[in-house]
Amino acid sequence: MTTAVTAGADASASAPVPALAGTARRSASWAWLGLTPFAAYVLLFLALPTVLAIGSGFFTKTGAFTWSNLSALTDPVVLETFANSAWVSLLTAVAGAVAGALVCYAMLGLNPEGAIRQSVDAASGVLAQFGGVMLAFAFISTIGIQGVITVLLKDAFGINIFAEGNWIYEVPGLLLPYIYFQVPLMVITFMPALAALKPQWAEANATLGGTRRSFWMQIGFPVLAPSFLASLLLLFANAFSSYATAAALISQGSQIVPLQIRAALTSETVLGRENLAGALALGMIIVVGIVMAVYSLIQRRAARWQA
Amino acid sequence: MNALAPSRLTRWIVGILVGAFFAIPLISTFLYTLRDDKKGGYSLVHWAALFDPASASMIKPIWTGLGNSLVLSVVTVVIVLVLLAPTMILVHLRFPKLRQYFEFLALLPISIPAIVLVVGLSPIYLQIARMMGTGTWTLAFAYGITVLPFAYRAIQASIDAADLRTLAEAARTLGANWFSVVVKVLAPNIRQGLLAASLISVAVVLGEFTIASLLNRQVFQTAMVVVRNQDPYLPAIFTLLALLLVFVLLLIIGRAARGTRKARS
Amino acid sequence: MTTPLPATQDNALLADAGEGTAVQLQAIVKSYGGSTVLHGIDLDIAPGEFVSLLGPSGCGKTTLLRVLAGLEGSDAGVVLLGGHDVSRVPTNKRDIGMVFQSYSLFPHLRVTENTAFGLRRRGVGRADAAKRALDALALVGLEEHAGKFPHQLSGGQQQRVALARALVTEPKVLLLDEPLSALDAKVRVQLRDEIRRIQLRLGITTVFVTHDQEEALAVSDRIAVMNEGRIEQIGTPEELYGTPATASVAAFVGLSSIVAGTADGAEVEVWGRRLPLQTPSSGPVDVYLRPENVAFAEGADADARGTVEQSTFLGSIRRTVVRTDAGEHVTVQHSPRIRPEFGDAVGIRLLPEPVAARPHD
Numbered sequence: 008m009t010t011a012v013t014a015g016a017d018a019s020a021s022a023p024v025p026a027l028a029g030t031a032r033r034s035a036s037w038a039w040l041g042l043t044p045f046a047a048y049v050l051l052f053l054a055l056p057t058v059l060a061i062g063s064g065f066f067t068k069t070g071a072f073t074w075s076n077l078s079a080l081t082d083p084v085v086l087e088t089f090a091n092s093a094w095v096s097l098l099t100a101v102a103g104a105v106a107g108a109l110v111c112y113a114m115l116g117l118n119p120e121g122a123i124r125q126s127v128d129a130a131s132g133v134l135a136q137f138g139g140v141m142l143a144f145a146f147i148s149t150i151g152i153q154g155v156i157t158v159l160l161k162d163a164f165g166i167n168i169f170a171e172g173n174w175i176y177e178v179p180g181l182l183l184p185y186i187y188f189q190v191p192l193m194v195i196t197f198m199p200a201l202a203a204l205k206p207q208w209a210e211a212n213a214t215l216g217g218t219r220r221s222f223w224m225q226i227g228f229p230v231l232a233p234s235f236l237a238s239l240l241l242l243f244a245n246a247f248s249s250y251a252t253a254a255a256l257i258s259q260g261s262q263i264v265p266l267q268i269r270a271a272l273t274s275e276t277v278l279g280r281e282n283l284a285g286a287l288a289l290g291m292i293i294v295v296g297i298v299m300a301v302y303s304l305i306q307r308r309a310a311r312w313q314a
Numbered sequence: 315m316n317a318l319a320p321s322r323l324t325r326w327i328v329g330i331l332v333g334a335f336f337a338i339p340l341i342s343t344f345l346y347t348l349r350d351d352k353k354g355g356y357s358l359v360h361w362a363a364l365f366d367p368a369s370a371s372m373i374k375p376i377w378t379g380l381g382n383s384l385v386l387s388v389v390t391v392v393i394v395l396v397l398l399a400p401t402m403i404l405v406h407l408r409f410p411k412l413r414q415y416f417e418f419l420a421l422l423p424i425s426i427p428a429i430v431l432v433v434g435l436s437p438i439y440l441q442i443a444r445m446m447g448t449g450t451w452t453l454a455f456a457y458g459i460t461v462l463p464f465a466y467r468a469i470q471a472s473i474d475a476a477d478l479r480t481l482a483e484a485a486r487t488l489g490a491n492w493f494s495v496v497v498k499v500l501a502p503n504i505r506q507g508l509l510a511a512s513l514i515s516v517a518v519v520l521g522e523f524t525i526a527s528l529l530n531r532q533v534f535q536t537a538m539v540v541v542r543n544q545d546p547y548l549p550a551i552f553t554l555l556a557l558l559l560v561f562v563l564l565l566i567i568g569r570a571a572r573g574t575r576k577a578r579s
Numbered sequence: 580m581t582t583p584l585p586a587t588q589d590n591a592l593l594a595d596a597g598e599g600t601a602v603q604l605q606a607i608v609k610s611y612g613g614s615t616v617l618h619g620i621d622l623d624i625a626p627g628e629f630v631s632l633l634g635p636s637g638c639g640k641t642t643l644l645r646v647l648a649g650l651e652g653s654d655a656g657v658v659l660l661g662g663h664d665v666s667r668v669p670t671n672k673r674d675i676g677m678v679f680q681s682y683s684l685f686p687h688l689r690v691t692e693n694t695a696f697g698l699r700r701r702g703v704g705r706a707d708a709a710k711r712a713l714d715a716l717a718l719v720g721l722e723e724h725a726g727k728f729p730h731q732l733s734g735g736q737q738q739r740v741a742l743a744r745a746l747v748t749e750p751k752v753l754l755l756d757e758p759l760s761a762l763d764a765k766v767r768v769q770l771r772d773e774i775r776r777i778q779l780r781l782g783i784t785t786v787f788v789t790h791d792q793e794e795a796l797a798v799s800d801r802i803a804v805m806n807e808g809r810i811e812q813i814g815t816p817e818e819l820y821g822t823p824a825t826a827s828v829a830a831f832v833g834l835s836s837i838v839a840g841t842a843d844g845a846e847v848e849v850w851g852r853r854l855p856l857q858t859p860s861s862g863p864v865d866v867y868l869r870p871e872n873v874a875f876a877e878g879a880d881a882d883a884r885g886t887v888e889q890s891t892f893l894g895s896i897r898r899t900v901v902r903t904d905a906g907e908h909v910t911v912q913h914s915p916r917i918r919p920e921f922g923d924a925v926g927i928r929l930l931p932e933p934v935a936a937r938p939h940d
Contacts, residue, residue, distance in 0.1 A: 115320060154342065
């Protein structure tokens with residue numbers, strides 16, 4: 008009886024023990040079989056589309072291999088969209104990171120089960136995942152041409168925020184909505200790091216002669232820096248990948264990369280090239296991929312100090 | 315007390331400033347929906363239009379889209395509960411070394427944004443249309459991938475907190491078959507993670523636009539964009555309702571978490 | 580196993596060792612929410628003395644230490660360091676050294692930088708601070724690990740670094756808040772002896788909080804046993820063990836068996852034998868018997884008879900729990916050569932040593 012049990016346990020970790028064929032081998036293969044449905048699913052709906060997306064950038068409509076789509080990435084128009092995406096993402100990431108960090112700091116020391124933390128956590132969850140389209144509508148209602156705040160400013164203070172042009176429907180109009188979902192994402196991502204700051208460090212700092220200010224300069228900020236940077240990268244990737252808000256606000260035009268992909272998918276040719284979407288997809292994956300790779304590297308190191 | 319905590323004043327200042335930034339768009343949206351163009355001033359005329367049979371045909375796309383989105387939510391939750399969760403349990407029990415690869419996998423959908431994925435999903439969905447028809451519900455297959463990072467994190471947190479290995483071994487020595495073990499012993503102990511994963515999936519699916527729009531399917535979000543051109547007030551109303559719904563959903567998750575934590579301690 | 584201390588002339592810290600500072604706590608009162616945690620504590624610590632605050636969880640010992648450190652304020656009372664009233668002085672100006680239970684090393688700094696931290700805060704130059712930090716690390720036997728990060732060290736090593744860090748600034752008083760509680764048993768014994776040795780060489784006044792009575796007995800000059808916010812007894816380890824002032828001190832310090840007896844003034848009768856009482860009492864009492872004062876006996880020599888319930892081998896001694904015919908459980912400490920078995924019928928007698936007793940309620 009005992010041998011059967013131990014053989015079974017061994018079998019699941021390594022090769023089946025020959026002495027006990029039957030049950031042991033069956034148990035191991037059942038386990039591997041159990042992974043196949045999910046593996047097939049991920050293969051079919053994640054790996055395959057990614058390969059198709061990137062791959063299509065290397066072929067013409069007729070199926071011939073070509074570099075011409077990729078060289079479109081060096082086109083000044085395309086480079087400009089990447090630059091636009093980059094500065095919008097960077098700006099909103101920094102603004103979101105700083106504001107989010109302040110919110111986390113303001114919540115430091117509050118009871119995690121208490122009303123404030125719970126509602127802020129729930130609110131952050133909602134707003135971080137809030138559909139980009141609905142966010143766009145909310146902002147149109149607020150500072151759109153007929154928005155409540157726009158009208159208020161015009162009627163009550165005589166300020167016309169659209170005197171220079173209807174910027175809400177262009178790239179600058181993305182900034183405020185993006186910050187709206189960047190801040191909650193920062194709160195969700197950064198709060199664990201801030202909460203991991205040990206009060207013992209502050210007390211040790213005091214017994215060693217340090218002040219509140221010296222604590223933050225010598226201990227607090229240095230320890231938090233990796234997590235802050237990691238969260239900043241996550242926010243950047245988040246904004247760079249974002250499509251829905253831009254699509255809802257900017258109905259015509261392709262000033263940022265996701266909109267450029269939209270144009271490439273909905274019209275037959277853009278810039279006279281076919282399958283540009285694939286090339287753009289590749290470009291996007293490279294940017295976001297690098298950012299996320301650096302993110303996980305830093306995050307793993309930061310987690311060591313949070314243990 | 316906590317030597318790190320900020321002063322009350324700091325908490326209030328940050329709270330008010332940030333709170334204002336986040337409240338203003340929501341309040342403005344609400345005020346916007348109350349605007350009465352015909353009579354001037356404010357009234358509930360747009361809210362009333364929800365029930366008015368006269369504007370029913372105009373709102374119809376939104377109801378259709380919402381219905382589709384709800385169906386999609388259900389199918390996505392099924393994928394999460396029936397495909398993702400058991401696989402995670404299997405990895406935890408039998409293949410602990412695969413865990414880091416699984417975590418990497420869960421991070422991938424963030425690195426491969428929906429807008430990129432949809433470029434490759436296009437041809438795949440052509441095939442699916444041929445085999446299963448053009449029903450909107452098939453989008454759930456793609457959505458299962460979209461919600462993967464969130465659902466994974468929620469379920470993994472529960473798995474880590476519960477000692478599944480010991481529970482499974484105990485159940486097996488008591489004679490249970492694997493199906494019973496998973497359904498009757500393991501699942502109840504990660505119930506909180508499963509619930510959180512399900513509710514987050516619902517929230518994400520209701521808010522999804524990118525894939526549905528570029529694959530030409532009618533869902534809640536795409537419907538709102540379509541209706542916006544005819545009546546800009548309706549999307550604003552539905553935005554507020556959806557926001558409220560998701561907020562309540564997440565509060566429920568938080569409450570459930572508190573409940574199980576109290577029970578544990 | 581333990582590393583010897585470096586030679587005095589090679590080590591700046593040892594060379595600087597001098598007179599300690601006197602510490603006084605007067606009438607310290609502290610409340611949290613509605614409940615009072617410290618009920619007017621008075622404590623006088625001589626220069627260079629090692630005093631332990633001993634008691635169960637919640638007795639207020641850590642709170643008292645933190646009031647001494649300035650990490651908490653007291654509602655009433657005065658803290659004096661070297662005769663100066665420091666009650667209003669913030670922690671970072673009190674010139675104290677403190678070792679916490681765990682997690683106090685700064686994770687992003689190497690061992691040397693951690694150790695030198697206090698010196699740098701006082702304006703000491705980087706090179707000078709590093710040299711003195713190395714001297715402090717030599718004191719705790721960790722010079723080879725100077726370049727490592729805290730997460731690369733074991734729990735015991737981390738606490739040694741914490742100790743070095745606290746001592747390098749040559750503070751007036753060293754405060755230790757259950758520094759060994761989070762460590763393995765063997766490391767605990769080793770480290771407590773080292774702490775005591777270093778403390779004796781440096782002559783620094785030390786206050787040590789612990790809930791482990793064996794620890795307190797092993798290292799202290801004096802022990803203050805606390806319970807529910809009050810000091811029940813202060814005395815040397817021998818005084819506390821041999822003449823506990825109250826029943827709770829007797830119960831907390833050392834091992835005791837509780838049996839029923841009848842007291843009349845200076846003596847108490849247990850099982851027909853009269854024993855001297857440490858504090859006079861009368862009427863029915865609970866008597867505290869030390870295991871080493873109970874022995875096996877035969878025939879007429881036995882004061883009581885019973886059966887063996889449990890016998891534990893502890894290396895140099897054996898402890899056997901006997902259930903008397905009257906139903907009381909008594910622990911007997913004896914030579915390991917006697918090997919009682921479960922169920923054996925035995926007789927036990929009491930040695931004529933003074934005992935502590937508490938009126939039976």
